[in-house]
Amino acid sequence: MMKNMNDSKCAHREFVAEHVKQLPKSGIRRFFDLVNTMDDVISLGVGEPDFVTPWTIRETGIFSLEKGHTSYTSNLGTPALRREVCRYVEKNYHVSYNPDNECIITIGVSEALDIAMRALLNPGDEVLYTEPCFVSYPAEVRMAHGVPVPVETRFEDEFALDPEMLRAKITPKTRVLLLNFPCNPTGAVMPVDKLRKVAEIAIEHDLVVITDEIYSELLYEGEHVSIASLPGMRERTLFLHGFSKAFAMTGWRIGYACGPREIIDAMMKVHQYAIMCASTMAQEAALEALRNGEKEMARMRDSYCERRNLIVDGLNRIGLECLLPKGAFYAFPSIRSTGLDSTEFAEQLLKAERVAVVPGVAFGACGEGFVRCCYATAASEIMEALDRMGRFMESLKQQ
Amino acid sequence: MKAKILNLLAENARMSLAEIAGRVGATPEEVKAAIHSLEEEGVIRGYKVILNESDLGVSKVRALIEVKVTPRRDGGFDQVAERIARYPEVTDLYLISGGFDLLLMVEGDSLQDVASFVSAKLSTIDGVISTSTGFMLKKYKESGRIMQNDEEYERLKVCP
Ligand SMILES: Cc1ncc(COP(=O)(O)O)c(C=O)c1O
Numbered sequence: 001m002m003k004n005m006n007d008s009k010c011a012h013r014e015f016v017a018e019h020v021k022q023l024p025k026s027g028i029r030r031f032f033d034l035v036n037t038m039d040d041v042i043s044l045g046v047g048e049p050d051f052v053t054p055w056t057i058r059e060t061g062i063f064s065l066e067k068g069h070t071s072y073t074s075n076l077g078t079p080a081l082r083r084e085v086c087r088y089v090e091k092n093y094h095v096s097y098n099p100d101n102e103c104i105i106t107i108g109v110s111e112a113l114d115i116a117m118r119a120l121l122n123p124g125d126e127v128l129y130t131e132p133c134f135v136s137y138p139a140e141v142r143m144a145h146g147v148p149v150p151v152e153t154r155f156e157d158e159f160a161l162d163p164e165m166l167r168a169k170i171t172p173k174t175r176v177l178l179l180n181f182p183c184n185p186t187g188a189v190m191p192v193d194k195l196r197k198v199a200e201i202a203i204e205h206d207l208v209v210i211t212d213e214i215y216s217e218l219l220y221e222g223e224h225v226s227i228a229s230l231p232g233m234r235e236r237t238l239f240l241h242g243f244s245k246a247f248a249m250t251g252w253r254i255g256y257a258c259g260p261r262e263i264i265d266a267m268m269k270v271h272q273y274a275i276m277c278a279s280t281m282a283q284e285a286a287l288e289a290l291r292n293g294e295k296e297m298a299r300m301r302d303s304y305c306e307r308r309n310l311i312v313d314g315l316n317r318i319g320l321e322c323l324l325p326k327g328a329f330y331a332f333p334s335i336r337s338t339g340l341d342s343t344e345f346a347e348q349l350l351k352a353e354r355v356a357v358v359p360g361v362a363f364g365a366c367g368e369g370f371v372r373c374c375y376a377t378a379a380s381e382i383m384e385a386l387d388r389m390g391r392f393m394e395s396l397k398q399q
Numbered sequence: 400m401k402a403k404i405l406n407l408l409a410e411n412a413r414m415s416l417a418e419i420a421g422r423v424g425a426t427p428e429e430v431k432a433a434i435h436s437l438e439e440e441g442v443i444r445g446y447k448v449i450l451n452e453s454d455l456g457v458s459k460v461r462a463l464i465e466v467k468v469t470p471r472r473d474g475g476f477d478q479v480a481e482r483i484a485r486y487p488e489v490t491d492l493y494l495i496s497g498g499f500d501l502l503l504m505v506e507g508d509s510l511q512d513v514a515s516f517v518s519a520k521l522s523t524i525d526g527v528i529s530t531s532t533g534f535m536l537k538k539y540k541e542s543g544r545i546m547q548n549d550e551e552y553e554r555l556k557v558c559p
Contacts, residue, residue, distance in 0.1 A: 032557040045557035135559045184559075310421035356557055379418050 019142055026135045027362030031346065035356045042385045044373040045356040047184065049248035049329070051376075053285075054296035057247060060288035064281045073280050075272045077105025077256070081283050084290045085256050089241070093213070093226040095234055097258040104264055104271060105256050105278045105286075109214050109242045110136065112257040112267075115274070116210055116238055117144035119266035120176055128169055129178040130161050131364030132185050132332075134212070137178060138364075149174070152366040155334060158323055159188030163197035170201070176208045179227060182215040185363045185372040186332045187325020192225050199230040208263070209237045214255070215328040217246035217297060220305045222326065228258075235260050245328075246297050247289040254282040304329050307375040307382055314386035315373070318393050329376040332360065336369045338396050346371055352395065353388035400425060401433055405442070408434075412446040451546045453538070461490075461506050461535040462513050464521070465499040467528040476500060479526040488516045499531070510534070 028045075035041055052058075076082060082099035090096045097103050106112040113136065121127070123145040129137045131150040138148035151169050153159045161179070177198075181190045190198070202209050209227055216224045228237040242255025257267060271277075289297075308325065315322040315333045322333035335345045342359035349355050358374075360367030375382060403423045407414055416427040423430065437443045452459060468479050476494055480501055484492050491504040503521075507513040517532055538546055 026559065028557055028559055032555070035556045041556060043556040046555065047558045048554075050554075306422035309424050310418075313421065358557060379422055380415075383415075383418055383421065 019145065023139050023142060026139075027343075028135055028358060031356070031358060031362070034347070035350065038350070038354060041350070041354045041356050042377075042381050042388070043356040044375070044377060044382070044385055045358050046374050046376065047330075048250040049245060049300065049376050050378065051248040051300050053248050053252070054289075054293055056292050056296070057249065057285050057289045061252070061281050061285035064284040069280050069284060071280065073277045073283060075268060075277055076103070077278060078280075078283050078287070081105055081287045081290075082256075084287055086258065088290050089239065089258055093216075093224075093239070094229045095226060095239065095258070097239075098261075101261045102264050103256060103258045104268055105254070105283060106242075106271065107253045107275060107278050108244060108255040109212055109240045110253075110255070111271070111275065111278075112240045112242075112255055113137075113140050113210070113212065114143070115267045115270040116240070116257065116263075117141055117146060117176075118270045119263065120144075120208060121146040122175075124173060125175040126171060126173045127176040127178055128166065128174060128207075130180065130183070132159075132183075132360060132367035132370070133364055134180060134184045135362060137180075141178075146176075147173070150364055150366070153183075153186065153188065154366075155323070155370075159183060159186035159332070160190050160194055161198060163194055163201055166198060167201055170205050170207075174205065174207060176210060177202055178210045178212070180212040180214075182219060182224075182325075182327025184215065184328055185330050185358070185360070185367065187323075187328045187330045189219065189222070189224075189326045190227075195225060195227055196230060199227055199233050202236060203232050207236065209233065210240060211237060212240045214240070214242050214245050216241070218301055218304060218329060219327040220301075220308060224327075238263055243286050243289055246301075247286075247293050248300060249282075249286070249289065252279075252282040252285060254278055254286045304376060307377070307379050310379055311373060311375045311382050311386070314383070315389075318386065318390040320389070320393070329374055331373045331375060332370050333373065334370055335360075338393070340396075342368055342371050349389065349392050353392045355385045355388050355392075400429075401437060404430060404433055405437070408443070449542050449544050451538070453546070459506055459508065460510055460513050461504060462517075463533045463535065464503040464505055464517065465495075465531045465533075466501040466503060466521070467530075468500045469526050469528055470500075471526065479524065482524060483521065486516070486520065488513070 082103045086097045086099040086103055117140050121144045124147060126147045126149045127141045128149050128151055130153045141148040149169055151166050153161055211227050213226060227233055228239045238257055238259035240257050243249040311331050312322050312324050315331060319337060320333040320335060322331050325331060335342060338345060342361045346357050346359040357371040360370030400423055404419060407419050407422060416430050420427040420430045468476055470476050471478055483489055488505050488507060489503050490506050493502045495502045505513055505516060517530055522530055
């Protein structure tokens with residue numbers, strides 16, 4: 001009879017891989033569980049548009065099913081969508097890509113990010129990214145056996161990346177720089193002169209730049225410049241974009257990556273084995289979004305802009321210092337004046353006044369001292385939330 | 400600023416001054432003054448609710464009536480149209496291109512009401528050549544609002 005040597009110690013071997021065990025549970029997740037135990041909560045805690053996908057796009061998705069387009073598509077995505085994506089990118093970002101081999105349709109920017117990391121990183125390679133940032137960035141790097149290295153962005157720089165702070169973090173192991181402007185959670189954009197310096201540093205140190213420009217349509221001031229369009233950058237930049245935010249299509253799970261053929265080929269290998277292809281219905285709907293969705297997109301953007309002004313004015317009025325974010329749909333006020341840390345602030349606010357905001361620390365250590373308030377919420381709800389937060393601030397003063 | 404205010408009021412005429420002010424970047428007093436002047440100028444003619452009467456059990460009868468008219472040498476369709484517009488039964492009235500001239504929406508308490516308005520009043524007006532009446536059976540959408548209630552769809556309250 002065979003005897004398992006481990007029997008005496010524990011029931012079975014460790015099932016979960018070490019690097020996955022080490023991943024922190026997203027701070028947002030914990031907060032989400034708390035919010036869900038309460039009624040009558042006004043949530044400024046979401047990270048998605050409050051609009052339903054424009055009807056012409058939904059209708060195209062329905063029609064796709066009616067026509068019986070229910071099979072796989074080519075791994076890279078339908079040729080029609082890739083052509084349209086490349087046209088859109090060239091028109092709006094001034095970089096041209098070949099739809100045959102420099103563009104891949106993915107399950108949102110999330111998948112694009114995942115397969116990019118898996119395609120680019122050798123174990124131990126360092127990836128620089130700005131913090132505060134989208135919660136997935138460091139985790140995606142770790143899951144690809146890379147080492148995430150945050151570069152802090154600061155309130156006094158309006159949360160733009162300071163090129164010198166970037167330079168200071170570069171080591172011989174640095175392979176990739178991951179950027180996200182306009183930024184979740186700060187709403188920050190990069191001034192062009194700083195972006196140029198960052199590009200020079202990337203060239204100097206032979207870095208690949210991954211630029212997540214998912215919020216680039218939601219820009220309220222100035223003009224968006226993609227780092228991919230700067231001199232010498234196209235050949236080392238992977239451009240990620242999607243439909244979730246601009247076209248209110250978060251639930252469709254569709255996005256894309258454009259970049260040099262070498263990188264797209266490598267991502268394609270991972271995608272082909274792991275995913276096969278993005279959903280056919282979503283691809284056809286996305287094509288409609290690019291062809292006929294811009295007017296609706298502009299309407300939604302204008303509506304976010306109104307609400308941005310409303311919330312930023314209100315936050316400053318009740319004593320929470322807040323910059324006017326130039327893009328995305330997040331305000332990122334400082335809560336330092338309250339003497340609370342961001343988790344305490346968010347939890348006390350939720351319990352006392354039933355307003356949900358996300359603690360800044362969920363977006364990285366340097367997000368401490370801030371909270372994220374999403375203004376993709378009805379204007380009347382924002383006003384009610386501001387009233388409640390004002391009351392909360394008063395009650396803190398009296399303590 | 401006035402154009403922006405009108406856009407917001409068209410979306411929701413009961414929007415508070417504070418909300419409008421916040422959204423257009425003005426003070427509530429400025430918004431109040433702007434709305435007042437729009438009312439004075441007659442740009443804003445009134446405010447009205449959009450109802451789904453089927454939930455109320457009210458049974459008003461509505462009809463759409465196409466009217467052919469002989470235009471007058473002095474003043475075209477305006478005189479006849481302005482005359483028709485005075486009847487309180489007529490809730491909406493438009494001059495239309497195509498196979499007929501005027502399109503009316505008429506409201507009454509019963510089928511009889513509407514029928515007698517058409518035969519006794521509308522048809523007898525000088526210049527009216529013919530009418531064609533269609534009774535409204537069901538309302539699906541009015542002023543951009545869909546009447547059907549969609550199932551409640553709950554979004555996540557907190558997400559990345
Ligand atoms: C910066 C950033 N990148 C990527 C994503 C994910 O986008 P997608 O829905 O395309 O996967 C989000 C969503 O919140 C985001 O904020």
